[in-house]
Amino acid sequence: MDLENFLLGIPVVTRYWFLASTIVPLLGRFGFINVQWMFLQWDLVVNKFQFWRPLTALIYYPVTPQTGFHWLMMCYFLYNYSKALERETYRGRSADYLFMLIFNWFFCVGLCMAMDIYFLLEPMVISVLYIWCQVNKDTIVSFWFGMRFPARYLPWVLWGFNAVLRGGGTNELIGIFVGHAYFFVALKYPDEYGVDLISTPEFLHRLIPDEDGGIHGQDGDIRGARQQPRGHQWPGGAGARLGGN
Helix, strand or coil, X not given: CHHHHHHHCCCXXXXXXXXXXXXXXXXXXXXXXXXXXCCCCHHHHHHCCCCCHHHHHHHCXXXXXXXXXXXXXXXXXXXXXXXXXXXXXXXXCHHHHHHHHHHHHHHHHHHHHHCCCCCCHHHHHHHHHHHHHHHCCCCEEECHHHCEEEHHHHHHHHHHHHHHHHCCCHHHHHHHHHHHHHHHHHHHHHHHHCCCCCCCCHHHHHHCXXXXXXXXXXXXXXXXXXXXXXXXXXCCCCCCCCCCC
């Protein structure tokens, strides 16, 4: 019952993404699925018509003794920031949140195939984190060694730590770019000029109807929405690398 209550406490879109991104990598880790069918590659998708790979690359991560901690951190960031966006910024409008993920996923697929990056979980999670940080840019977050700074800087701090400590950073940059593209097109430009450049397709609203009190569409609760500054403590220290390229 505790597990059931925990899962039911997660908003619906985040719940299914979180479950898939934890269960599927574990199945691969213990040999229940063939990992050769899970990764993303241009030739396999475009020339061999293996169209499922953009989806499996979203929810699969190669868990090994060397990558296990990093995968756990990705799951934590997914749970924390995706839940926060869907529950607070997109409150009652999970269809709009799903459209945001589809938008980010579409561009992550194109960029990752072009750059020979085989798995999408990390850039997708970073794109969600980036959007949360922009919507809550004045929220104070805590980092390693007691560092505290506004959330707007968090994606760049994570990129810097990864680039310095592990020599990575490409996945973070893709996530930042995609997250910024969505934030500008769906939130910032409409807020400044009063023109909606994109809108959630109606079939997504039929799939996940707005809850009572939700606002239909991309404006409303999102524009100008800000949380009061608050501390944010990272479990076990969040300076762990956020990207394997």
